[in-house]
Amino acid sequence: MEKPHQCPISELYQSLDSHETGLSDEEAERRLKIVGTNELHVRQQTPGYIKFLLQFKNFFAILLMVGGSLAFFADYLDPEQGNFYIGCALYGVVLLNAIFTFIQAYQSEKIMQSFQKMLPTMVNIEREGEVKQIAASQVVPGDIMLLYEGDKVSADGRLVRVNQLQVDMSSLTGESTPETLQLEADSENPYQSRNMVFSGTLVQSGNAKVLVCETGMATQIGKIVELTKQTSNVETPIGKELNYFIKIISSIAIVLGISFFAVSVAIGKGEISSLIFAIGIIVANVPEGLLPTVTLALTMASKRMARKNALIKNLESVETLGSTTVICTDKTGTLTQNKISVNSLITNQREYDVGLSLTADDVELQIARRVMTLCNNAHLDTELKYSGDSTEVALLAYAEKLTSIKGILQTKRLAEKPFTSEDKYMVTVNESPEGDHFHAYLKGAPEVVMAMCDQIHLNGQKVAFTEAYRKQVVAQYMSLAERGERGLALAYRNLDNDGIPDAHYIFVAVVGMIDPPRVEVPEAILKCRQAGIRVFMLTGDFGPTAKAIGKQIGLFSDKGKVLNGDELSALDDAGLSSLLNENELIFARITPAQKLQIVQALQKKDQIVTVTGDGVNDAPALKNADMGVAMGLMGTDVAKEASNMVLMDDNFATIVTAIEEGRTIFDNIKKFIAYILTSNIPQILPFIAYVLLDIPLPLTVVLILAIDLGTDIIPALGLGSEKPETDVMNKPPRARHERLLTRNLLFMSYGIVGMIQAAAGFFSYFYILLDGGWQWGEALAVSDPLYRQAITAFFASIIICQIADVLICRTRRQSILTVGIFANRLVLLGIASELILLALIAYVPLMNTFFGTAPLELWQLSLSIPFAITIIIADEIRRVFVRRENSFVLKWLTW
Numbered sequence: 001m002e003k004p005h006q007c008p009i010s011e012l013y014q015s016l017d018s019h020e021t022g023l024s025d026e027e028a029e030r031r032l033k034i035v036g037t038n039e040l041h042v043r044q045q046t047p048g049y050i051k052f053l054l055q056f057k058n059f060f061a062i063l064l065m066v067g068g069s070l071a072f073f074a075d076y077l078d079p080e081q082g083n084f085y086i087g088c089a090l091y092g093v094v095l096l097n098a099i100f101t102f103i104q105a106y107q108s109e110k111i112m113q114s115f116q117k118m119l120p121t122m123v124n125i126e127r128e129g130e131v132k133q134i135a136a137s138q139v140v141p142g143d144i145m146l147l148y149e150g151d152k153v154s155a156d157g158r159l160v161r162v163n164q165l166q167v168d169m170s171s172l173t174g175e176s177t178p179e180t181l182q183l184e185a186d187s188e189n190p191y192q193s194r195n196m197v198f199s200g201t202l203v204q205s206g207n208a209k210v211l212v213c214e215t216g217m218a219t220q221i222g223k224i225v226e227l228t229k230q231t232s233n234v235e236t237p238i239g240k241e242l243n244y245f246i247k248i249i250s251s252i253a254i255v256l257g258i259s260f261f262a263v264s265v266a267i268g269k270g271e272i273s274s275l276i277f278a279i280g281i282i283v284a285n286v287p288e289g290l291l292p293t294v295t296l297a298l299t300m301a302s303k304r305m306a307r308k309n310a311l312i313k314n315l316e317s318v319e320t321l322g323s324t325t326v327i328c329t330d331k332t333g334t335l336t337q338n339k340i341s342v343n344s345l346i347t348n349q350r351e352y353d354v355g356l357s358l359t360a361d362d363v364e365l366q367i368a369r370r371v372m373t374l375c376n377n378a379h380l381d382t383e384l385k386y387s388g389d390s391t392e393v394a395l396l397a398y399a400e401k402l403t404s405i406k407g408i409l410q411t412k413r414l415a416e417k418p419f420t421s422e423d424k425y426m427v428t429v430n431e432s433p434e435g436d437h438f439h440a441y442l443k444g445a446p447e448v449v450m451a452m453c454d455q456i457h458l459n460g461q462k463v464a465f466t467e468a469y470r471k472q473v474v475a476q477y478m479s480l481a482e483r484g485e486r487g488l489a490l491a492y493r494n495l496d497n498d499g500i501p502d503a504h505y506i507f508v509a510v511v512g513m514i515d516p517p518r519v520e521v522p523e524a525i526l527k528c529r530q531a532g533i534r535v536f537m538l539t540g541d542f543g544p545t546a547k548a549i550g551k552q553i554g555l556f557s558d559k560g561k562v563l564n565g566d567e568l569s570a571l572d573d574a575g576l577s578s579l580l581n582e583n584e585l586i587f588a589r590i591t592p593a594q595k596l597q598i599v600q601a602l603q604k605k606d607q608i609v610t611v612t613g614d615g616v617n618d619a620p621a622l623k624n625a626d627m628g629v630a631m632g633l634m635g636t637d638v639a640k641e642a643s644n645m646v647l648m649d650d651n652f653a654t655i656v657t658a659i660e661e662g663r664t665i666f667d668n669i670k671k672f673i674a675y676i677l678t679s680n681i682p683q684i685l686p687f688i689a690y691v692l693l694d695i696p697l698p699l700t701v702v703l704i705l706a707i708d709l710g711t712d713i714i715p716a717l718g719l720g721s722e723k724p725e726t727d728v729m730n731k732p733p734r735a736r737h738e739r740l741l742t743r744n745l746l747f748m749s750y751g752i753v754g755m756i757q758a759a760a761g762f763f764s765y766f767y768i769l770l771d772g773g774w775q776w777g778e779a780l781a782v783s784d785p786l787y788r789q790a791i792t793a794f795f796a797s798i799i800i801c802q803i804a805d806v807l808i809c810r811t812r813r814q815s816i817l818t819v820g821i822f823a824n825r826l827v828l829l830g831i832a833s834e835l836i837l838l839a840l841i842a843y844v845p846l847m848n849t850f851f852g853t854a855p856l857e858l859w860q861l862s863l864s865i866p867f868a869i870t871i872i873i874a875d876e877i878r879r880v881f882v883r884r885e886n887s888f889v890l891k892w893l894t895w
Contacts, residue, residue: 040199063253070087147207150202198221281688290676324533329655336516424540441490568594592620595613613643696787699791753875808875
C-alpha cells in the first residue's frame with residue numbers, strides 16, 4: 001500500500017474497503033482465509049533430521065561411539081571374539097538414546113507451544129459499530145483496532161483517533177524512551193511517521209483508534225523477521241549443571257579407562273583384552289539413560305505446574321523458583337480477589353453506606369456521580385457487561401446503582417490526561433450538561449486531588465477549602481484506609497476551553513473501595529515464612545489501606561514497617577540495604593522506578609527475588625527480577641512479555657505452590673542422579689578385579705548396558721515424579737550455586753551404597769564359583785555353565801540392590817515409612833520392570849544365548865538380599881541423624 005500515513009483517511013478507508021464502524025464478521029472471516037492469520041513465524045525452523053543429529057553431540061554419546069569404534073577395531077585385529085557384537089550394542093545404545101531423547105524433546109517443545117496458546121494476545125476491535133474482544137491472530141486488514149494502556153499492538157495501522165498515546169517502540173527502533181503519537185504525518189517514511197502504530201510495540205499510556213493496514217508477516221516487524229530469521233540457543237542453568245555433571249563423570253571414565261588399560265598391558269594381559277577392558281570401564285561409568293530421563297522428568301514437571309495454573313515460559317525458571325528467598329508482591333488481584341466494589345461514599349461531610357437506599361437529590365452526590373461516570377475509561381461490551389480497569393468498572397457500577405447513567409455516557413469527551421502511577425490522577429474534559437461550556441473531571445489519590453483543589457462543595461455551594469475542612473477530609477479517608485478500604489477522591493471545575501488544568505479544582509467526595517483478601521492467601525503466607533521466604537508488599541495504594549490488608553492476611557504485624565514512596569526516596573543506598581533486613585515490610589505509594597530500585601537492592605544483598613505484577617508499570621521490575629511472575633487474567637501483555645512465569649488464576653497462593661514444585665523438581669533430579677550413579681561402582685569393579693586379581697570377568701559389557709538402559713530408566717523416572725517431602729517447605733531456600741552433583745552425593749553413591757552393591761555382587765559371584773568347584777586362578781570359558789551362572793548372579797545382585805537403592809532415594813531426609821512404600825506407582829512399575837527383565841535374562845533360553853547367562857536357583861538369587869536389606873536399614877539410620885541435625889552426618893552424608 002503506497003504511503004498509508006499520508007493519504008486522506010477517507011481514501012485509506014476506501015482502499016482497504018473498510019469504514020468508520022469497522023468490518024462485518026463475515027467480511028473479516030473472508031479476509032482471514034485470504035491473507036492468513038495475524039501471526040509471526042519468528043524462528044528459523046530447524047529441520048527434524050538436524051535436531052536428531054544434534055542428539056549425538058553430547059559427551060556421553062561420543063564416549064560410547066568411541067568405545068564402539070574400539071570394539072570394532074579389536075574385532076578387526078582378533079575376529080570372532082564377540083567384540084563386533086559389543087560394538088554393535090554400543091552404537092545401538094547411542095542410537096536408541098538419541099531417538100528417545102529426540103522424541104521427548106520434540107514432545108516438550110510441542111507442550112510448551114500449547115502452553116503459550118493458553119495465553120493468546122487479545123485485542124479490542126470495532127466491527128459494525130460494536131466493540132468486541134478477539135484473539136490477535138484473527139485481526140485482518142481493514143479492522144478498527146482500539147488500543148488502551150498496557151496493550152500490545154497486534155498489527156500495523158494508521159491512527160484515526162488518539163488521546164495522549166505513548167508507545168514503546170523499542171522492539172523496532174531499539175530506543176527505550178516511549179514515543180508520543182499524533183494524527184498528522186510528520187515524515188516521508190511511513191515507519192518514522194508518528195501517525196502510524198506497528199505490530200510488536202507496546203502502549204505505555206493513553207488510548208487510540210487505529211485502522212489496520214497490514215497483518216502477520218506483511219507487517220514491518222514481519223519483514224524484519226523474514227530477513228533476519230535465526231535461532232539463538234542460550235544454555236539454560238539446568239543444561240549447564242548437566243554439562244558439568246557429564247564432564248565430571250566422563251573425566252572419571254576416561255581417566256579410569258586409560259589408567260587401567262595401561263596397567264592391564266603392563267601386567268601382560270595383551271593389547272586386545274586390555275582394550276576391551278578399557279571399553280568396559282568407560283561403558284560402566286557412563287549413565288546412558290540419564291539424558292532422556294532428565295528430559296522426560298522436566299516435561300512431566302512442566303505439565304504438573306500447568307495443571308496448578310503456573311505457566312513456566314522457560315523450563316530453566318523452575319530452578320530459580322526453588323531458590324527464591326524474597327517475594328515482592330503487589331496487592332490488588334494477587335493478595336486480594338480483584339473484585340473491587342464501592343463500599344463507602346463521603347460527600348457533604350457525610351458518609352453514605354452503599355447498602356442504604358440513596359437518592360440523587362443531593363447536589364454533591366449528583367456531581368460525584370457525574371465525575372465517576374465521565375472520568376472513566378470502562379465501557380459496556382457486546383454482552384452488556386462493563387469491561388476495563390477493575391476500579392473504573394466498580395465506579396460505573398456504583399453510579400448506575402444510584403440512577404441510570406445512560407444519558408451521562410453520551411456526553412462528548414474533548415480531552416483526557418490518563419492516570420499514571422507516577423502522578424496518581426486522571427482528568428477528562430467533557431461538555432457541560434448545558435452544552436455551553438466545559439467541565440474538567442478529576443479523580444485520583446486523595447492527597448494528590450486535595451493538593452489540586454482550593455474549594456470544596458458543601459450544601460450545594462462552593463466554599464474555600466480551608467485547613468479545617470482539609471483535616472476533616474483527611475480524617476475521613478484515613479478511617480476508610482484503616483478498614484482496608486482504598487480511598488479515591490473526586491473533584492471538578494468549570495472551563496472556558498478544552499485545555500486540561502492542573503489546579504483550582506473543587507473537591508467533591510471521597511469514594512471508599514474494598515477488595516477483599518483471597519481466602520487462601522493467609523495459609524500461603526504462612527508456608528512462605530516456614531520455608532524461610534520473606535514476603536514484601538509493594539503497592540501504589542495508600543499505606544494504612546495496605547497495612548490493613550497485610551494484617552488480615554498475616555503478612556504484617558505490629559513489628560512490621562510501612563514505608564511510603566517519599567520516605568523511600570529520602571533513603572540512601574546504605575539506609576535501604578539496612579531496611580531490607582526486616583522480615584515484614586510494606587512499601588506504599590511507590591513508583592515503578594522505586595519498585596525496580598527495591599528489587600535491585602535485594603539482589604545486591606545476594607537475595608533471589610521473585611516479583612509479581614500485572615501492569616505496564618510493573619514491567620521493569622518483572623524483567624530485572626530473578627523470577628518475574630505476571631498475572632494471566634488481569635495482566636497486560638507488557639507484563640506477560642517481561643515475566644518468566646504467568647499465573648493463570650492471578651493467585652498469590654499459586655506462586656507458593658510453584659515454589660514447592662520448583663524445590664521438588666531440583667530435589668528429584670538429584671535423587672535419580674544418585675540412583676543412576678550408584679550402580680556404576682558394581683559395574684566398574686568387576687573389570688578392575690579382572691585385571692588386578694586375574695579372575696574371570698564377573699560382568700560383561702552387554703549386561704552393563706542391560707542395567708543402564710533396561711533396568712535403571714523407569715525407576716529413575718519414578719524418582720523424577722516423586723511427590724515433595726513433607727519438610728520441603730520447612731527448609732530455607734537452597735543456595736544459588738548449589739550443584740546437582742556434589743561431593744556428598746558422589747561419596748554416598750560411589751563410596752557407600754555402590755560399595756555395598758559391589759560387595760553383594762562379588763559375594764554371589766564367588767559363592768557360586770567356589771560352590772561349583774572352581775579353583776582360584778583357574779580359567780573359565782565364556783560358554784562354561786558355571787561361569788554363566790556366576791555372572792548372572794552378579795547381575796541379579798545389582799538388580800536386587802538397585803531395588804533397595806530406588807526405595808532409599810525416594811527421600812533425602814524423611815523416613816520412607818512415612819511417605820508410603822507403595823505411594824509412587826511409577827517407582828513400583830520400575831521395580832516390576834527390573835524383576836521382569838532379570839527373569840527374562842536369567843530364564844529365557846534365547847536371552848541366555850544373547851547375554852551369555854544361565855538360570856539360577858532360588859537360593860542363588862537370595863544371596864544378595866541381606867546386602868539390599870543392609871542398604872535400606874543403614875540409610876534409614878542415616879536419615880534419623882540427618883533429621884536430628886547431627887553435625888558429622890550433615891557434613892558428610894547429606895546429599
